Amino acid sequence: MNPTIHDVAKQANVSISTVSRVFNNPDSVGKEMRERVLQVIEELGYAPNPFASGLRDNRSMVIVAMIPDIRNSYYAEMLSGIEEVALSKRYNVIICNTIQNEERFLEYVKYFVKKKVDGLIFASTEITEFYKKNFDALNIPVVLASTEGRAWDLPSVRVDDVQASYDATTFLINNGHQEIGFISGPSHLLVPNVQRYEGYRKAMQDHQVPVSEQHVVYAEMTFDAGYEAMSRLYAKMPHLTAVYAASDAMAIGAMKFLHEQGLEVPRHVSVMGFDNLELSRMISPGLTTVAQNIYEIGKSAGELLFQGIENRDQDLQSVTIAHEIIVRGTVRNRRLKSDSER
């Protein structure tokens, strides 16, 4: 059995309150006594029982990160940022893989979250009324990461998707591309797809490049779906010179399709992604993409959450994380006329 506060008290010949104070308010204890107690604590390897403190204070020192899937490097990276802040605050992070699944979400809420967690970071799907209602019932601070609160203005941490997408598209245009296809995420997933689509469209229009639904194709934001989407896009736009995909995973899937068609990237077709996953620099040529500082998103979300935890009635301000175009090897500058252009 672990030593309790009583054991320490007896051993040090003081009352349990003194021991408790040594932990929670050291200055209120006389120097000698404090040192005596500290020594016994050390000797016995005493640490307060978190259940007992939790029972009294209603705090668990645990936060929850709800994400669709850790296997997705995007969320792994985010989690890593969250975990970093949590460790520094002496908090634990519990993972909930929601798999974009309401039932599973409920299961978590019912069996875990309700059971005392001090805060929640939600990075899964679209927030619907269903989620909002459950969050409210939890009665703990909630921060959204890479998604937004929509009507319910929950605090969130994310990139300015419209602007980022605008920048990506403009980059392609500035490199001499006009026939730019867009592989969007699924239209039912409003965030971030509405925004990324809007940025794309706006950039095209602002630069007087014709754009229509003919330039767009929709797919789940995965590698396999990207591959398949590229085949559809290619059928619609056989003359495209560039493809902009709303996620790196899709972009890399698209590249696979192009490769199989004997189309070289970037010689025949340029490709631009979004996310800057770790693997985007591993492929050859490296993927030119929009970097979200995902780690930073996680960290910021954590920091925001702790603000809320430490000061329960404070209004949390949403945060926008800067983005950046990462130039690698998948976009060809068509303005530099080369021998083998298309």
Next chain:
Amino acid sequence: MNPTIHDVAKQANVSISTVSRVFNNPDSVGKEMRERVLQVIEELGYAPNPFASGLRDNRSMVIVAMIPDIRNSYYAEMLSGIEEVALSKRYNVIICNTIQNEERFLEYVKYFVKKKVDGLIFASTEITEFYKKNFDALNIPVVLASTEGRAWDLPSVRVDDVQASYDATTFLINNGHQEIGFISGPSHLLVPNVQRYEGYRKAMQDHQVPVSEQHVVYAEMTFDAGYEAMSRLYAKMPHLTAVYAASDAMAIGAMKFLHEQGLEVPRHVSVMGFDNLELSRMISPGLTTVAQNIYEIGKSAGELLFQGIENRDQDLQSVTIAHEIIVRGTVRNRRLKSDSER
């Protein structure tokens, strides 16, 4: 404030013991009463306070997964398996990113693990006496994943690395390769590098293929290190026809180097990896590799751990997970004489 067992009792006009029994031993409660209580529980949205139960039973329903880095897809995948079993058992998983760092490990142990966790899955480094000692002090079931207990025979879940590595090498030999370079993980990381090296060497010898330290190069098991290691290997073995790397990350780094040298994979050089990371199928050509069923490793480790949790004095048996050669596009069969061989 959340409703307590007292609120339910009052509302249902029974004693708290009855309410408690409805939860923990429903059959011992009369049918009508049970139903009445159940209804009130529903109405009030009552759920037992886990701190109170924890305080009594000394169980947290939480396990810890200690891994080097979630950003590494290998561990993300493993975590995903662990999490799956945990959810089914109504347990939570807390992540500890150790970053292969003893201090950080200690921090976790001190602030979290000691604070009541029912079990631990450790998938970080080599187990040294330092770790073993800390595990013992924790006094909870510990299962190793993808590492081994060495002298201390802690239960572990892993692939048979010697055999898997033997199979990989043999596959290359059977495809007509003789000049096979090996990119090993760092020699200070005994597990799994000793085993993979042994499998490689044994396969070469068994097939009468000359092998020596000239064929081997050591590096950290990352993409960047693989790239750099390939340059060293190429300097030592300019005539190699195949490279076998002890991890996919290294293999893909090596491919990048080869690509930059104008060497095509697999036309000029064949490449074989180890791990079957998700991204290995995303690159073009897809990486031929040894699949560890990493998800399964995580799941098995979880199951083993729960055996230990549910029956504290049971001896846990280590588990070996099957491996498999995944043939994709990076190994050329030199026995099929083609036009452009090397």
Next chain:
DNA sequence: TTGTAGGCGTTATCAT
């Protein structure tokens, strides 16, 4: 400055 005592919510033992 230090000690005493009550209460946090649950479960299990014991009595009815």
Next chain:
DNA sequence: ATGATAACGCCTACAA
């Protein structure tokens, strides 16, 4: 079958 009660370990108001 049901109810009363002690105990889990900690913290803090209050008393000394």
